Amino acid sequence: MKDSVITAEMKRRELKLWLVCFVIANVVNWCSIIKFATPWYEIFTQVGYVVSLSLVIYALIALARIAWWLLHYTFRK
Secondary structure (H helix, E strand, O other): OOOOOOOOOHHOOOHHHHHHHHHHHHHHHHHHHHHHOOOOOHHHHHHHHHHHHHHHHHHHHHHHHHHHHHHHHHOOO
């Protein structure tokens, strides 16, 4: 069986992608705080939901990337 290696560059790229997802989730949280006129301390109290939402966004992006790779691989041959 062939060993696979995850390089430091790949780890950095995925971490940057997740950080982008985290920022998007934070922006959604800020917009909801503004829209519903709730207290600003909810930025800190809702951090669990923000992390969960960022992971959901990351998973959706991962599914789209896998689908793209499969389509590219399928039509390449």
